[in-house]
Amino acid sequence: MGYRNLFPREIFAELERIQRDMDRNIGRSPSIRGPSKGYPAMNVGTTSGSVEIYAFVPGLEPSSLDVQIEKGMLSISGERNADAVPEGTTVHISERFSGKFRRLVSLPEDIDSGKASASYRDGLLHVSVPRREAVLPRRIEVH
Amino acid sequence: MSNVKAEAEKENAIIPPVDVVEDSKGIVLYADFPGVPKEKLDIHVEGETLTLEGEMGLVMPEGMEAIHVDIDLPRYRRVFTLSSELDSGKISAEFSHGVLKLFIPKAEHAQPRKISVQVS
Numbered sequence: 001m002g003y004r005n006l007f008p009r010e011i012f013a014e015l016e017r018i019q020r021d022m023d024r025n026i027g028r029s030p031s032i033r034g035p036s037k038g039y040p041a042m043n044v045g046t047t048s049g050s051v052e053i054y055a056f057v058p059g060l061e062p063s064s065l066d067v068q069i070e071k072g073m074l075s076i077s078g079e080r081n082a083d084a085v086p087e088g089t090t091v092h093i094s095e096r097f098s099g100k101f102r103r104l105v106s107l108p109e110d111i112d113s114g115k116a117s118a119s120y121r122d123g124l125l126h127v128s129v130p131r132r133e134a135v136l137p138r139r140i141e142v143h
Numbered sequence: 144m145s146n147v148k149a150e151a152e153k154e155n156a157i158i159p160p161v162d163v164v165e166d167s168k169g170i171v172l173y174a175d176f177p178g179v180p181k182e183k184l185d186i187h188v189e190g191e192t193l194t195l196e197g198e199m200g201l202v203m204p205e206g207m208e209a210i211h212v213d214i215d216l217p218r219y220r221r222v223f224t225l226s227s228e229l230d231s232g233k234i235s236a237e238f239s240h241g242v243l244k245l246f247i248p249k250a251e252h253a254q255p256r257k258i259s260v261q262v263s
Contacts, residue, residue, distance in 0.1 A: 040177075041213035042213050043209065043211065043212050043213060043214055044209070044210050044211040044212075045207040045208055045210060046207065047206050047207050050204070052204060052207060054178075054201070054214075056175075056177035056178060056214055056241075058175045058176065058177040058240055058241030058242045059175070059239070059240050059242035082162075083173065085164060086166070088166055089164045089165065089166045090164065090165045091162070091164050092163040092164065092165060093161055093162060093163040094162050095160035095161055095162065096161065096173060096174075096175055097160070105211070120240075122240065122241045123175070123177035123179075123240045123241020123242065124199075124201070
């Protein structure tokens with residue numbers, strides 16, 4: 001199964017792109033906290049056995065990422081420092097996120113937070129939280 | 144028909160955010176490509192057009208159902224127009240943890256120099 005099938009929402013991406021282009025051209029920011037989407041961008045999916053969280057956090061050292069599960073909430077936080085701009089350098093475009101970030105995801109009740117695992121590769125953080133076995137769909141034999 | 148579809152699919156890509164700074168030696172561009180492995184990053188120059196492309200190398204678990212989606216496309220693309228004083232043949236690139244750093248040097252002939260004006 002391809003990526004497209006899992007997230008078949010290109011129309012929204014297209015609308016968002018148009019919105020982003022408009023924001024960029026007009027220079028407006030509808031929310032007082034800036035663009036409505038938080039940083040980092042995240043995808044969350046569920047399977048019958050786990051909850052899978054993907055956070056797009058490029059350019060960090062894995063050890064600087066703080067991933068916690070507390071009271072059914074997964075929190076991902078860290079800090080991305082902007083590269084210092086040396087003297088005599090002109091900044092033409094500055095779009096990349098810098099500063100502290102924190103994002104929360106509410107997890108289903110049946111997760112087993114003690115068995116969660118996380119990996120960081122190519123700037124993508126992947127957290128996998130298994131669900132407790134008792135609530136997995138189970139077929140009951142009829143004799 | 145398949146060409147039309149391929150063309151439409153080509154249109155749908157995430158625009159990676161960039162930082163661009165310039166000094167007397169050249170231009171440095173940083174671009175975020177989270178989720179893209181090095182071998183799926185494609186940087187090419189055609190004439191004065193610089194194209195940055197990347198495909199995500201995500202492997203999703205079988206049977207996953209999306210419940211929240213910020214990133215709904217598996218690829219990035221962004222195109223820039225270079226100017227003639229930049230030496231596109233000498234671009235160098237580094238890629239680490241999903242961040243591309245590109246250095247585009249200025250050509251020798253673009254260094255400051257005095258131009259004499261002749262009056263006939």
